[in-house]
């Protein structure tokens with residue numbers, strides 16, 4: 001049986017890079033889900049306070065000093081989990097950042113934006129925030145699975161014409 005993964009993260013973006021606070025990984029069967037909260041880097045104890053970082057906080061509600069895993073440990077764990085499987089994600093900027101860390105990463109182009117993916121609102125992590133990486137990997141898995149189902153239905157209809 002084929003296996004692949006969906007990945008997404010939430011965090012801050014400043015100094016021309018992402019600082020991940022929450023990252024989630026889900027397999028294509030929606031059976032295995034891994035959700036990590038990432039510590040702020042030791043060398044940046046305080047979040048730069050400006051309008052951009054405030055807007056970012058208001059979106060995901062993840063405090064800078066929140067988290068219980070180091071970034072490198074999380075990446076090692078994710079690599080161990082996905083091995084050589086394909087890993088799908090959405091968003092070019094995030095993709096460009098994450099591809100340096102995760103092999104076989106593929107950007108999904110043909111799904112609606114996350115604003116319009118609202119089928120898995122019950123799948124948030126215990127923080128129950130709307131912009132939750134865990135919810136978003138479920139949204140990706142659900143959207144992709146239903147898309148495949150619809151494509152199958154369409155081909156069955158055409159076969160019967």
Ligand SMILES: [Zn+2]
Pocket residue numbers: 022124125126127128129131132133134135
């Ligand atoms: Zn969350």
